Amino acid sequence: MNGLSVRDVVVRYGAAAPAVDGVSLDVAPGSVVALLGPSGCGKSSLLRAVAGLEPLAAGSVSWDGSSLAGVPVHRRGFGLMFQDGQLFPHRTVGGNVAYGLPARSGARVAELLDLVGLAGYEDRGIATLSGGERQRVALARALAPEPRLLLLDEPLSALDRALRERLAVDLRAALVATGTTAVFVTHDQDEAFAVADRVAVMSAGRLLQVDAPADLWVRPASREVASFLGYEAFVPLDTPAAAPLREALDVPPSAATLALAEGAFVVGRTGVAKGTVRGVSSRRGRSEVRVDVDGIGSVTALGPVGGRWSVGDVVELGVEPDALAVLDT
Amino acid sequence: MAVLTPTRPDAPTPVAASGRACVVAFWVVAVTVPLAFLGVFFAWPVAVMIAKGFVVDGQLDLGGFADVFSRPRTWRIIGLTLAQATLGTVLSVLLGVPGAYVLYRHSFRGRSLVRAFVTVPFVLPTVVVGVAFRSLLVEGGPLGFLHLDGTFAAIVAALVFFNYAVVVRAVGGLWERLDPRAEQAARALGASPWRAFRTVTLPALTPAIASAASLAFLFCATAFGTVLVLGGLRFGTIETEIWIQTTQFLDLRAAAVLSVVQLVVVAGTLIVAGRARSRRERALGLTLPAASVRPLRRRRPAGMPPGDGHALTLVATAVTAGVVLLLALPLVNLVVRSLRTADGWGVDHYIALGTTEGGLTVTVWQATLNSLRVALDATVLALVVGGLVALVVSRRPRRTVGRRAVAGLDALFMLPLGVSAVTVGFGFLLSMHHPLGLPVDLRTSPLLVPIAQAVVAVPLVVRVVLPVLRAIDPRLREAAATLGAAPGRVLRTVDLSIAARSLGLAVGFAFAASLGEFGATSFLARPDRPTLPVVIFRLIGRPGPESYGMALAASVVLAVLTAGIVAACERLRAPGAGGEW
Numbered sequence: 001m002n003g004l005s006v007r008d009v010v011v012r013y014g015a016a017a018p019a020v021d022g023v024s025l026d027v028a029p030g031s032v033v034a035l036l037g038p039s040g041c042g043k044s045s046l047l048r049a050v051a052g053l054e055p056l057a058a059g060s061v062s063w064d065g066s067s068l069a070g071v072p073v074h075r076r077g078f079g080l081m082f083q084d085g086q087l088f089p090h091r092t093v094g095g096n097v098a099y100g101l102p103a104r105s106g107a108r109v110a111e112l113l114d115l116v117g118l119a120g121y122e123d124r125g126i127a128t129l130s131g132g133e134r135q136r137v138a139l140a141r142a143l144a145p146e147p148r149l150l151l152l153d154e155p156l157s158a159l160d161r162a163l164r165e166r167l168a169v170d171l172r173a174a175l176v177a178t179g180t181t182a183v184f185v186t187h188d189q190d191e192a193f194a195v196a197d198r199v200a201v202m203s204a205g206r207l208l209q210v211d212a213p214a215d216l217w218v219r220p221a222s223r224e225v226a227s228f229l230g231y232e233a234f235v236p237l238d239t240p241a242a243a244p245l246r247e248a249l250d251v252p253p254s255a256a257t258l259a260l261a262e263g264a265f266v267v268g269r270t271g272v273a274k275g276t277v278r279g280v281s282s283r284r285g286r287s288e289v290r291v292d293v294d295g296i297g298s299v300t301a302l303g304p305v306g307g308r309w310s311v312g313d314v315v316e317l318g319v320e321p322d323a324l325a326v327l328d329t
Numbered sequence: 330m331a332v333l334t335p336t337r338p339d340a341p342t343p344v345a346a347s348g349r350a351c352v353v354a355f356w357v358v359a360v361t362v363p364l365a366f367l368g369v370f371f372a373w374p375v376a377v378m379i380a381k382g383f384v385v386d387g388q389l390d391l392g393g394f395a396d397v398f399s400r401p402r403t404w405r406i407i408g409l410t411l412a413q414a415t416l417g418t419v420l421s422v423l424l425g426v427p428g429a430y431v432l433y434r435h436s437f438r439g440r441s442l443v444r445a446f447v448t449v450p451f452v453l454p455t456v457v458v459g460v461a462f463r464s465l466l467v468e469g470g471p472l473g474f475l476h477l478d479g480t481f482a483a484i485v486a487a488l489v490f491f492n493y494a495v496v497v498r499a500v501g502g503l504w505e506r507l508d509p510r511a512e513q514a515a516r517a518l519g520a521s522p523w524r525a526f527r528t529v530t531l532p533a534l535t536p537a538i539a540s541a542a543s544l545a546f547l548f549c550a551t552a553f554g555t556v557l558v559l560g561g562l563r564f565g566t567i568e569t570e571i572w573i574q575t576t577q578f579l580d581l582r583a584a585a586v587l588s589v590v591q592l593v594v595v596a597g598t599l600i601v602a603g604r605a606r607s608r609r610e611r612a613l614g615l616t617l618p619a620a621s622v623r624p625l626r627r628r629r630p631a632g633m634p635p636g637d638g639h640a641l642t643l644v645a646t647a648v649t650a651g652v653v654l655l656l657a658l659p660l661v662n663l664v665v666r667s668l669r670t671a672d673g674w675g676v677d678h679y680i681a682l683g684t685t686e687g688g689l690t691v692t693v694w695q696a697t698l699n700s701l702r703v704a705l706d707a708t709v710l711a712l713v714v715g716g717l718v719a720l721v722v723s724r725r726p727r728r729t730v731g732r733r734a735v736a737g738l739d740a741l742f743m744l745p746l747g748v749s750a751v752t753v754g755f756g757f758l759l760s761m762h763h764p765l766g767l768p769v770d771l772r773t774s775p776l777l778v779p780i781a782q783a784v785v786a787v788p789l790v791v792r793v794v795l796p797v798l799r800a801i802d803p804r805l806r807e808a809a810a811t812l813g814a815a816p817g818r819v820l821r822t823v824d825l826s827i828a829a830r831s832l833g834l835a836v837g838f839a840f841a842a843s844l845g846e847f848g849a850t851s852f853l854a855r856p857d858r859p860t861l862p863v864v865i866f867r868l869i870g871r872p873g874p875e876s877y878g879m880a881l882a883a884s885v886v887l888a889v890l891t892a893g894i895v896a897a898c899e900r901l902r903a904p905g906a907g908g909e910w
Contacts, residue, residue: 051807
């Protein structure tokens with residue numbers, strides 16, 4: 001097996017329930033895997049265990065088939081980037097990037113700073129940087145020694161949303177440009193989908209599903225995964241209320257469950273169902289309408305820009321098949 | 330260490346056994362060297378000294394306790410010590426908290442000068458403080474009309490003079506970085522400025538205040554030079570009493586009993602201090618100093634409504650201004666009086682420092698040179714030992730046993746701060762003849778005095794360096810390790826690089842402590858090589874205006890020397906890198 005191989009890893013802190021409870025995961029060379037899960041699900045602990053910063057209570061971590069047990073952090077060749085960068089405050093930007101490089105690698109430092117869009121920042125002090133610039137420096141520093149695996153622990157979470165979305169794209173570009181194998185921890189599914197080739201969903205110390213972003217979205221393995229991805233309502237396929245949804249997907253009735261994401265219903269299209277308006281909000285100009293649909297419950301339907309509804313109105317709803325998923329269980 | 334090339338083995342190699350062995354060996358040395366130092370040069374002499382009092386003809390005899398405790402004098406001294414220390418501490422805190430607010434929460438012209446100035450008394454040798462206060466209060470002095478010379482009030486005033494800076498620096502250092510938004514939230518919830526201070530800011534500062542108060546209490550309860558000069562025969566502390574019992578009455582039993590009593594008082598204070606410090610590490614909203622500092626204005630700024638706390642600031646400012654003037658009084662007076670001669674004004678006393686008048690064995694300049702040499706050696710020793718202790722104690726082992734051991738080591742190395750320097754000094758004389766049975770006589774070694782002074786200075790070095798090391802985010806070390814740095818390189822490029830910024834201050838305090846050390850040195854300095862404080866004490870003890878004038882001049886020299894060195898060292902450190910001080 002090439003690349004990273006994590007087998008049945010358990011991480012414990014004291015006597016409490018294990019933070020990571022028997023996780024197995026493979027990361028092929030050159031690919032980027034996102035560990036996605038709510039805070040406290042054990043994804044950061046798993047990352048630290050791979051880096052060698054937390055002792056394994058059980059299981060193994062190996063690279064290219066040989067075990068890393070007994071290999072200390074600094075010899076694993078795994079880079080790690082923290083949520084808050086952890087730049088060395090007593091070194092300049094250049095000094096931080098050069099830390100993992102041999103002496104006199106000024107050209108390489110310049111090249112890396114250029115890669116993250118901070119060309120010419122070598123002599124700047126850390127205190128003069130903005131939050132986004134700090135994370136860019138941290139990325140350049142982590143990439144500098146050409147780690148065979150880069151571990152990123154919520155690297156964008158401390159930034160505001162616009163910056164986060166822009167940096168996620170830049171991060172993906174930098175990882176692809178350098179051909180870096182990476183494991184990326186995040187609690188934000190949009191970020192995971194933007195950066196990773198494959199997404200591993202974690203909850204309560206266990207791995208629930210590992211798939212490519214599109215497959216994960218279309219075929220969530222369980223109700224738990226689906227809820228975490230943003231599916232908000234669940235309805236058995238064989239109930240009468242699910243009939244218009246079955247038609248839209250062109251599937252026969254069965255005991256399987258249908259999951260509805262935000263926007264599964266659209267207000268104002270040719271109506272196949274009816275809903276009662278409970279509230280209206282606006283996101284980036286589009287209207288989001290909370291509607292109660294008989295037999296399904298409360299869901300978020302999308303409406304056209306500038307739509308006006310009052311609470312209690314009954315509206316016609318169309319169906320958007322891309323926001324529906326059939327769960328196996 | 331050689332230039333590091335990133336290790337990128339295609340197949341991970343198991344760690345070289347020698348690498349891990351090196352790491353283990355380093356920590357073993359880092360723990361053993363300070364422990365051995367403390368054991369041989371602190372625990373052993375103290376034990377020998379105390380044993381002298383309790384072992385009679387090879388038999389343990391605790392009769393000394395009953396005997397000493399049945400003397401009314403003992404109880405009077407213990408009562409005096411506690412009363413002095415309590416009063417001195419309470420006053421230092423009451424005056425120091427407003428001082429911290431004005432000097433660390435506000436900006437004004439000359440602020441750094443005032444901050445440096447209030448530190449001067451803390452680094453002044455205790456003998457100098459005593460001389461300065463006497464020259465102020467003595468009949469015919471500027472405050473002679475108060476008739477305070479040789480009174481309890483004079484001693485307490487001198488103790489506050491000395492400990493004001495302890496409170497201001499410790500509380501101010503935290504206050505400066507305290508996130509003001511918690512207080513602002515309280516104000517927005519309807520609290521008056523005073524209520525917001527009392528219910529939000531004060532609780533956040535309490536650990537720092539408690540920690541500073543326990544340190545001040547420790548310094549007050551073990552004050553020696555100041556009390557010896559000011560108290561005469563009527564007033565004293567346990568420490569001066571140990572000195573009197575040892576040197577005047579040759580009653581080693583009483584001295585031993587009193588040493589144990591002092592140890593109990595000190596250990597109790599240290600436990601309280603330790604609790605306060607560990608509570609201090611709880612999460613506080615901290616911010617950059619710049620975010621919370623406001624300019625100091627006499628008039629209410631335009632746009633600030635009445636009742637918005639300006640009056641509180643004015644009161645604090647007035648108190649602080651008064652304290653600064655009072656701090657300056659003994660110092661200015663000391664300089665002025667040293668220039669007063671029998672027939673007017675002149676530098677006669679300073680010229681006399683080059684002679685051996687006043688019954689001296691060496692000139693004051695020679696003693697100054699001795700002091701500097703000794704202080705240099707002592708500082709190097711204290712830095713090595715204290716630095717290692719701080720490094721070990723700053724670690725947070727995963728296992729509970731390890732964490733307890735680290736906490737124990739921390740407390741152990743605070744002990745010399747409070748254990749009687751007189752006991753240490755006399756213990757040295759008794760134990761260093763053949764220390765631990767080794768065939769050397771350390772009593773004649775020129776290293777004896779520096780070693781004794783280093784014992785006293787080590788806790789100061791630890792307290793300055795440790796908070797800086799503890800403040801290093803452990804993930805910074807992890808980041809270095811993931812970039813390929815071996816443990817040695819992490820230590821050098823993260824811990825040492827960051828701690829180096831507080832090293833200037835540590836050097837300054839160690840040097841000042843050594844220059845001013847009097848309790849142990851008074852026993853150990855050989856007659857032909859006295860240090861400056863020893864010479865000053867000898868000069869005060871002799872009758873006649875000439876020796877007194879020389880004592881004043883020598884005190885000025887020692888004060889200028891100490892303050893100058895601390896100021897120079899403090900300039901070397903990066904702003905905000907001082908930890909608790």
